[in-house]
Amino acid sequence: MKAHGKAWKFGNDINTDEIVPARYLNTSDPDELAKHCMEDADEKFMEKMAPGDIIVAGSNFGCGSSREHAPIAIKAANISCVIADSFARIFFRNSINIGLPIVESPEAAEEINEGDEIEIDFDSGTIENITTGKTHQAKPFPPFMQDIIKKGGLMNKVRSELS
Amino acid sequence: MGMTISQKILAAHADRDEVTAGDLIEARVDLVLGNDITAPIAIKEFTDLNIKSVFDPEKVALIPDHFTPNKDIKSAEQVKILREFSKAQGIKHFYDVGRVGVEHALLPELGLTRPGMLIIGADSHTCTYGAMGAFSTGVGSTDMAAAMAVGKTWFKVPEAMKFIYEGKLQPYVSGKDLILHTIGDIGVDGALYRSMEFTGTVISSLSIEGRMTMANMAIEAGGKNGIIEPDDITLEYIRSRSSEEFTVYSSDKDAEYVDVREYDVSKIEPLVAYPHLPENVKPARESGVKIDQVVIGSCTNGRIEDLRVAAEVLRGRKVHADVRLLVIPATQEIYRKALYEGLFNVFLEAEGIVSAPTCGPCLGGHMGVLAAGEKCVATTNRNFVGRMGHPKSEVYLSNPAVAAASAVMGKICHPDELK
Numbered sequence: 037m038k039a040h041g042k043a044w045k046f047g048n049d050i051n052t053d054e055i056v057p058a059r060y061l062n063t064s065d066p067d068e069l070a071k072h073c074m075e076d077a078d079e080k081f082m083e084k085m086a087p088g089d090i091i092v093a094g095s096n097f098g099c100g101s102s103r104e105h106a107p108i109a110i111k112a113a114n115i116s117c118v119i120a121d122s123f124a125r126i127f128f129r130n131s132i133n134i135g136l137p138i139v140e141s142p143e144a145a146e147e148i149n150e151g152d153e154i155e156i157d158f159d160s161g162t163i164e165n166i167t168t169g170k171t172h173q174a175k176p177f178p179p180f181m182q183d184i185i186k187k188g189g190l191m192n193k194v195r196s197e198l199s
Numbered sequence: 200m201g202m203t204i205s206q207k208i209l210a211a212h213a214d215r216d217e218v219t220a221g222d223l224i225e226a227r228v229d230l231v232l233g234n235d236i237t238a239p240i241a242i243k244e245f246t247d248l249n250i251k252s253v254f255d256p257e258k259v260a261l262i263p264d265h266f267t268p269n270k271d272i273k274s275a276e277q278v279k280i281l282r283e284f285s286k287a288q289g290i291k292h293f294y295d296v297g298r299v300g301v302e303h304a305l306l307p308e309l310g311l312t313r314p315g316m317l318i319i320g321a322d323s324h325t326c327t328y329g330a331m332g333a334f335s336t337g338v339g340s341t342d343m344a345a346a347m348a349v350g351k352t353w354f355k356v357p358e359a360m361k362f363i364y365e366g367k368l369q370p371y372v373s374g375k376d377l378i379l380h381t382i383g384d385i386g387v388d389g390a391l392y393r394s395m396e397f398t399g400t401v402i403s404s405l406s407i408e409g410r411m412t413m414a415n416m417a418i419e420a421g422g423k424n425g426i427i428e429p430d431d432i433t434l435e436y437i438r439s440r441s442s443e444e445f446t447v448y449s450s451d452k453d454a455e456y457v458d459v460r461e462y463d464v465s466k467i468e469p470l471v472a473y474p475h476l477p478e479n480v481k482p483a484r485e486s487g488v489k490i491d492q493v494v495i496g497s498c499t500n501g502r503i504e505d506l507r508v509a510a511e512v513l514r515g516r517k518v519h520a521d522v523r524l525l526v527i528p529a530t531q532e533i534y535r536k537a538l539y540e541g542l543f544n545v546f547l548e549a550e551g552i553v554s555a556p557t558c559g560p561c562l563g564g565h566m567g568v569l570a571a572g573e574k575c576v577a578t579t580n581r582n583f584v585g586r587m588g589h590p591k592s593e594v595y596l597s598n599p600a601v602a603a604a605s606a607v608m609g610k611i612c613h614p615d616e617l618k
């Protein structure tokens with residue numbers, strides 16, 4: 037499984053309020069949430085990005101409240117992957133569980149520039165920067181976690197295991 | 200390379216000989232917990248799977264404790280979902296009013312949290328059971344739903360931090376002060392993703408209640424779990440509560456710790472965490488902050504030992520005229536014990552009230568919610584903005600002795616400031 041798209045860069049400690057502000061939490065409809073994805077970090081983000089694009093952020097991405105709405109908004113906005121120096125613990129869990137691909141790579145988070153064209157191979161953990169020609173290696177997800185992401189989330193995986 | 204106690208428990212439940220920090224593993228769980236806030240969402244997701252039954256009706260615990268006795272129609276509907284699901288699924292560990300208590304006090308009491316177990320709960324303070332040498336951690340509702348279906352979940356194996364406590368405890372200094380001191384030292388994200396292992400001669404002589412208070416607040420430092428190696432105190436407690444078998448794990452001598460801190464507890468005074476973060480720790484002595492309410496209870500400090508300490512301070516004294524004192528025994532068993540021991544007489548004669556077991560004010564739910572500008576000393580674990588009511592109210596976290604003394608003085612103080 038691969039992701040391919042343009043990189044959008046964000047800083048450290050992006051919290052779940054910036055990813056999807058609490059004022060929009062009166063709904064849990066993914067498409068509604070997606071409209072406000074990253075709004076308080078970059079107001080124009082949803083106008084600029086294209087489906088398949090990649091978020092590249094610093095450390096502690098997704099800190100703050102444990103709302104599952106945050107990774108849901110990113111996924112529904114058609115971001116194909118988030119690369120970060122590190123993720124906050126519950127955001128990490130929630131992302132995997134709802135099937136949002138996330139990759140931890142301090143080196144890639146540091147060296148990728150805004151606008152670079154990136155390709156990520158989730159099976160091998162390879163992050164290729166097509167613009168600069170550099171390659172970064174992240175720890176690949178073990179098969180069962182790739183399986184969760186491929187199936188579109190934990191509940192779908194459970195469903196397929198049970199049937 | 201050796202493994203820590205947490206890593207060993209994870210490895211055993213993933214059927215692996217060894218795991219290393221950072222590994223992503225899939226592991227069997229021994230107990231899955233949910234409450235009246237988180238379980239309804241998980242039950243809905245579970246029901247959408249269209250499967251007949253949970254993986255093991257003896258290994259699911261549904262504990263309606265947050266808004267019980269039902270505070271309004273909405274909360275009554277939530278609990279009804281748990282009750283009906285439990286009946287339909289034959290879930291053994293569902294407890295209703297009259298039998299229920301705050302989940303993290305109730306489950307240990309029922310002998311359901313034993314050494315070596317792997318426990319997940321859709322509640323962040325699930326980390327409490329590390330006091331018994333279990334690996335336990337909080338998860339989301341989706342995790343809970345999936346675990347109820349298949350009996351396993353995934354983990355990233357945490358790195359570990361070791362905290363060693365040596366020296367002699369000063370009067371009125373308890374497990375609460377040790378953990379507040381620790382959080383004050385490393386900060387609210389100081390243990391992000393990591394296991395916090397508590398050890399040292401002070402821990403070895405700490406009661407099981409004091410240990411639960413410490414493990415309970417591991418999450419307030421960002422920790423994934425807090426854990427204490429089982430010893431005679433643990434085993435005695437477990438054997439008095441359960442006849443089930445269990446496995447005792449301990450950390451290898453050459454286990455890896457990313458950080459090791461040693462504290463001389465002789466220097467630690469009774470502490471208070473000021474608003475709005477548990478890391479804002481200051482000595483209680485001569486604090487002098489005037490207060491409106493005192494809450495003694497919760498999964499952190501609502502156990503019998505806590506009530507005894509509070510009663511000792513309050514005996515023969517009266518709560519300050521400007522202060523409301525609320526005592527909330529965490530479970531029915533604690534409630535009965537406190538009643539028979541005559542502790543309620545002490546609280547009532549001091550002009551405090553005693554409520555039925557509930558989370559209640561701890562999360563600003565009911566039974567003592569604060570108005571704008573009000574200040575409360577609480578033996579709970581979180582003092583975030585608006586945690587106990589109005590966003591402009593303030594919560595100060597302390598141990599039960601400080602809370603009781605402050606109730607009498609009308610301001611935050613060290614118990615020995617009482618004359």
Ligand code: SF4
Pocket residue numbers: 264265301302303322324497498499557558561562579580
């Ligand atoms: S007592 Fe407070 S912290 Fe503990 S489970 Fe209840 S609401 Fe959560």
